[in-house]
Amino acid sequence: MCSHSLTAFINENSVLPQPRIYAIFLNIGKALLQKKEELQQAKAEAEEVLHYKAVDMADPRVVRNYVNDMRDLLAKSSITEQRSFLKSFVERIEVGDSEVKMYYTIPMPPNSLPGETIGVIPFVHHG
Numbered sequence: 001m002c003s004h005s006l007t008a009f010i011n012e013n014s015v016l017p018q019p020r021i022y023a024i025f026l027n028i029g030k031a032l033l034q035k036k037e038e039l040q041q042a043k044a045e046a047e048e049v050l051h052y053k054a055v056d057m058a059d060p061r062v063v064r065n066y067v068n069d070m071r072d073l074l075a076k077s078s079i080t081e082q083r084s085f086l087k088s089f090v091e092r093i094e095v096g097d098s099e100v101k102m103y104y105t106i107p108m109p110p111n112s113l114p115g116e117t118i119g120v121i122p123f124v125h126h127g
Helices: 003-013 019-051 060-076 079-087
Strands: 090-095 100-104
Touching (some): 060 079
16 A cells, blocks of 8 residues: 555544554555566566567478478368368468458477387386
8 A cells, every 4th residue: 555545544534543553554555666666667678578589580491391291281181171270370361452461370390209208117026
């Protein structure tokens, strides 16, 4: 609670707090305001960093090979499979009078295939 809110509460309720309690509330209010300003500054700095973060571009040969694989996959798939695949990375399509805009994320294969770990059945040796 900042000092003007506490003062308004006191005035509205005709409460006269102990000077020490009032000082404690003022200190808490000041500390909260300072923390709020620090958090807002940290948020602004984080947004600035994210705004200018460079995006690593993929190797054009890798992208070309992947596009060819996708083209082959789509050519061999049913219309339902094609639609499901395209919906997995197309965010939206906007149709205007003279142009169409498509917003998408290029689906890239993972850098490494996920491995599977199989546990060994525990055993006890007798004898």
